[in-house]
Amino acid sequence: xxxxxxxxxxxxxxxxxxxxxxxxxxxxxxxxxxxxxxxxxxxxxxxxxxxxxxxxxxxxxxxxxxxxxxxxxxxxxxxxxxxxxxxxxxxxxxxxxxxxxxxxxxxxxxxxxxxxxxxxxxxxxxxxxxxxxxxxxxxxxxxxxxxxxxxxxxxxxxxxxxxxxxxxxxxxxxxxxxxxxxxxxxxxxxxxxxxxxxxxxxxxxxxxxxxxxxxxxxxxxxxxxxxxxxxxxxxxxxxxxx
Amino acid sequence: xxxxxxxxxxxxxxxxxxxxxxxxxxxxxxxxxxxxxxxxxxxxxxxxxxxxxxxxxxxxxxxxxxxxxxxxxxxxxxx
Numbered sequence: 263x264x265x266x267x268x269x270x271x272x273x274x275x276x277x278x279x280x281x282x283x284x285x286x287x288x289x290x291x292x293x294x295x296x297x298x299x300x301x302x303x304x305x306x307x308x309x310x311x312x313x314x315x316x317x318x319x320x321x322x323x324x325x326x327x328x329x330x331x332x333x334x335x336x337x338x339x340x341x342x343x344x345x346x347x348x349x350x351x352x353x354x355x356x357x358x359x360x361x362x363x364x365x366x367x368x369x370x371x372x373x374x375x376x377x378x379x380x381x382x383x384x385x386x387x388x389x390x391x392x393x394x395x396x397x398x399x400x401x402x403x404x405x406x407x408x409x410x411x412x413x414x415x416x417x418x419x420x421x422x423x424x425x426x427x428x429x430x431x432x433x434x435x436x437x438x439x440x441x442x443x444x445x446x447x448x449x450x451x452x453x454x455x456x457x458x459x460x461x462x463x464x465x466x467x468x469x470x471x472x473x474x475x476x477x478x479x480x481x482x483x484x485x486x487x488x489x490x491x492x493x494x495x496x497x498x499x500x501x502x503x504x
Numbered sequence: 505x506x507x508x509x510x511x512x513x514x515x516x517x518x519x520x521x522x523x524x525x526x527x528x529x530x531x532x533x534x535x536x537x538x539x540x541x542x543x544x545x546x547x548x549x550x551x552x553x554x555x556x557x558x559x560x561x562x563x564x565x566x567x568x569x570x571x572x573x574x575x576x577x578x579x580x581x582x583x
Binding site: 301302303305306309310313348349352355356359360363364366367465469472473475476479480482483486487 | 545547548549551552554555556558559562563565566567570573574577578580581
């Protein structure tokens, strides 16, 4: 895929994502019925759940691109993994901030060390480590490989997070959308959730593609700079010849 | 690498759209008019407002960081 088409695909997905986002905000604030027991604060769910889905999707891309990068060694795959990891961090941060804002009113506490919350926080720290590993060594090739391993290991946490509410005693609500017997929601609420899922996914894909395009351009600029430097006479490079 | 139509720069347009969406996320304030008064209810509005506000600030921040990187690298490549 050429850089130009990456940028245009990113922009087009962005326009579609923004349009869907406007619709989703209208649905959340003017259309969807208010939940009977929790009231208005339940509307945080429409941002919390899609953000979690996008974060898992992003880290899935990181793991996939990292695995193929370790296999083929293609630099582009590392750019894609890094770009997706940035998005994953952003959306996990949204999950980790919107959740406590809901929990304070629903549970009476901002945070509790229950399995799903703890594992999600762990996921955030693993991918923070992913970025730290990238800048930990001078050898760029090696740091990319180390980061790829962290990216794959981190994604192993995702199924654990999803299943944690079923496997362990958990305060976190049980799944209401990703169920084998279908979503257990009022039809209008389900429609809003799916619009939000589509909107966030498109916004993420758009920014991911644009970030990936920038990463490729940065690599190209670095290559040109290096080529320019090596073409310069030794004196101009700061090398003193006897 | 620069867009041939500067007015239709996709990144700039996308950022403007994102700003509009952030403005829309202030809508929880509008909900206040539909609900019964009370401190508890007010608190619920603020939590919804904070959740949507933080989400859009983070997404917009990421978009801005990409736009700044793009401007920097385009400048480097055009030199």
